[in-house]
Amino acid sequence: MKKHIALVPGDGIGPDIVREGVKILSAIAEKFSHDFTTSSYVAGGVALDSEGIPLPEATLDGCKQSDGVLLGAVGGPKWDTLPSHLRPEKALLGLRGGMGLFCNLRPAILYKQLSGACPLKREIIGDGLDIMVVRELTGGIYFGERGRSEDRAYDTMAYTVTEVERIVRKGFEIAQKRSKLLCSVDKANILNSSQLWREVVQRVQSEYPDVEVSHMYVDNAAMQLVRNPRQFDVIVTSNMFGDILSDEASQITGSIGMLPSASLAEDGFGMYEPIHGSAPDIAGKDLANPIATILSVAMMLRYSFSLFEEADAIENAVSSVLDEGYRTADIYTDGMKKVGTSEMGNLIAQAL
Numbered sequence: 001m002k003k004h005i006a007l008v009p010g011d012g013i014g015p016d017i018v019r020e021g022v023k024i025l026s027a028i029a030e031k032f033s034h035d036f037t038t039s040s041y042v043a044g045g046v047a048l049d050s051e052g053i054p055l056p057e058a059t060l061d062g063c064k065q066s067d068g069v070l071l072g073a074v075g076g077p078k079w080d081t082l083p084s085h086l087r088p089e090k091a092l093l094g095l096r097g098g099m100g101l102f103c104n105l106r107p108a109i110l111y112k113q114l115s116g117a118c119p120l121k122r123e124i125i126g127d128g129l130d131i132m133v134v135r136e137l138t139g140g141i142y143f144g145e146r147g148r149s150e151d152r153a154y155d156t157m158a159y160t161v162t163e164v165e166r167i168v169r170k171g172f173e174i175a176q177k178r179s180k181l182l183c184s185v186d187k188a189n190i191l192n193s194s195q196l197w198r199e200v201v202q203r204v205q206s207e208y209p210d211v212e213v214s215h216m217y218v219d220n221a222a223m224q225l226v227r228n229p230r231q232f233d234v235i236v237t238s239n240m241f242g243d244i245l246s247d248e249a250s251q252i253t254g255s256i257g258m259l260p261s262a263s264l265a266e267d268g269f270g271m272y273e274p275i276h277g278s279a280p281d282i283a284g285k286d287l288a289n290p291i292a293t294i295l296s297v298a299m300m301l302r303y304s305f306s307l308f309e310e311a312d313a314i315e316n317a318v319s320s321v322l323d324e325g326y327r328t329a330d331i332y333t334d335g336m337k338k339v340g341t342s343e344m345g346n347l348i349a350q351a352l
């Protein structure tokens with residue numbers, strides 16, 4: 001298979017970890033005889049430094065013309081005092097909006113090798129966790145009408161049937177490929193937009209008879225995630241609820257350096273990135289954990305290119321390197337073998 005991938009390393013540890021992602025792409029291309037080519041683009045703080053804006057047109061165009069985007073992270077203290085339209089984070093919103101990426105997939109996986117890093121009790125997590133949060137990304141309260149005067153401010157949560165239907169369908173499709181359990185999270189006891197959300201889920205449900213659906217209010221879902229997270233497989237929810245719940249879910253896995261994410265458009269095109277930020281405190285020091293980025297590459301292969309065997313191979317390689325006791329500093333515990341960013345990438349490539 002021939003694919004062209006746009007690389008957007010960004011700031012801080014972004015270049016350190018994207019480099020390791022590319023190593024894995026090359027290892028997969030060699031092992032499975034694919035032809036993967038890449039082009040690199042600037043976004044975030046580096047783009048502000050070189051071009052005066054967080055998202056140059058050439059970056060968005062290059063990403064749009066690619067078959068998939070691998071992003072590192074953007075931002076850092078150097079740009080924190082800039083006015084909001086010039087903040088590095090604007091690049092993320094521009095990329096998501098510009099490429100129609102309405103569906104955010106955030107898996108929260110607790111590897112059995114790292115179960116000690118989970119803040120929950122052993123009897124709650126059992127032999128591991130694997131939850132997929134499907135979050136709507138381009139609607140809801142972050143994009144609704146807003147305003148403020150001296151003594152009042154408001155934000156509006158609005159959804160159309162079309163917006164709800166397309167994300168809910170993604171939720172059903174993903175549930176079909178997993179254990180066929182879908183939990184739709186809303187606040188339908190209070191919010192009109194949530195009542196509409198629930199009606200759409202109930203209507204669409206008949207088209208996916210193999211998927212078992214439950215509905216949960218968001219306050220209860222936040223509680224259930226720490227009380228009994230193993231009841232969840234796929235959670236589908238709105239932009240703000242998904243933002244909060246996916247962070248909560250990721251924290252119960254104990255390590256921010258391990259979790260990938262995908263942001264998808266309707267046609268399966270996607271941008272893939274680790275969930276963590278640019279970690280300026282460890283940038284360029286060979287300390288960053290590249291596994292979240294490497295697993296983001298696996299998601300790209302699975303969700304955009306339908307290369308399932310290749311995606312499984314990457315995930316198995318990560319698991320086997322963890323089995324052998326190799327750990328970057330963020331997941332290191334006594335008795336394990338400490339390695340840097342680059343060596344972790346090499347070990348996973350070799351395991352492939």
Ligand SMILES: NC(=O)c1ccc[n+]([C@@H]2O[C@H](COP(=O)([O-])OP(=O)(O)OC[C@H]3O[C@@H](n4cnc5c(N)ncnc54)[C@H](O)[C@@H]3O)[C@@H](O)[C@H]2O)c1
Pocket residue numbers: 013072073074075076077089092256257273275276277278279280281282287288289290292330
């Ligand atoms: N998607 C993005 O690009 C994104 C997301 C979140 C934050 N940010 C930006 O990143 C900058 C730093 O933000 P922050 O400190 O709140 O969050 P962060 O995720 O960058 O770092 C939080 C902590 O986790 C550690 N960490 C993060 N990723 C790691 C990895 N792969 N391996 C080992 N340790 C890792 C860091 O060293 C730090 O101690 C800010 O400018 C913020 O706006 C960007």
